[in-house]
Amino acid sequence: xxxxxxxxxxxxxxxxxxxxxxxxxxxxxxxxxTSVVPWFEEELNIFAWLxxxxxxxxxxxxxxxxxxxxxxxxxxxxxxxxDKRWMSLEMFSPEFEGEFPSNHRxxxxxxxxxxxxxxxxxxxxxxxxxxEITNFLQRYTLLLV
Numbered sequence: 001x002x003x004x005x006x007x008x009x010x011x012x013x014x015x016x017x018x019x020x021x022x023x024x025x026x027x028x029x030x031x032x033x034t035s036v037v038p039w040f041e042e043e044l045n046i047f048a049w050l051x052x053x054x055x056x057x058x059x060x061x062x063x064x065x066x067x068x069x070x071x072x073x074x075x076x077x078x079x080x081x082x083d084k085r086w087m088s089l090e091m092f093s094p095e096f097e098g099e100f101p102s103n104h105r106x107x108x109x110x111x112x113x114x115x116x117x118x119x120x121x122x123x124x125x126x127x128x129x130x131x132e133i134t135n136f137l138q139r140y141t142l143l144l145v
Contacts, residue, residue: 003034003116004042010049010056014096020106021048028113034120040085044116047073048089050096059084076108078115087112 005025009018025046036042047057057073062083071081073088080086089109095102 003036003040003044003120005029006043006045008045008047008057010047010053012050012053013048013091017096017105021046021109024106024109025113028110028117032114032117034116037119037122040116040119044085044087046087046089048091050091050093052093055090059086076112078112087116 007021007025009021045059049056055072055074059071059073059081061069061071061081063069064082069082071084073079073086073090075088075090077088078085079088089112091105091108092102095105
């Protein structure tokens, strides 16, 4: 079964960047498809926001002892706690400023998605790494244009 992705983008991210996130995710899903594995839910939430606001996202998770707990989403990671996994994209505001903004704001999404892809490959026997995966990290920069 193919994984579903749910984008949760805070309002302080510019509209043109939201479009880029969607385009990058579509390209990544096509280039490196993922499937559901035992330690990930079927749907992976992707949280994105600029760091010039207080952390806007919290999740309710089940702790290791079974109790419910609230966790603040922060940083740039493929994160998890207890029974939940998510992708956190806390974007650095300076990367959006100036005449030549940093491409890191896009490449971090590809980097974190790649961790999801790796977990799929490590668990799934029905998905084989495409032959072009050897130059995947060279090719992902093409997705940023």
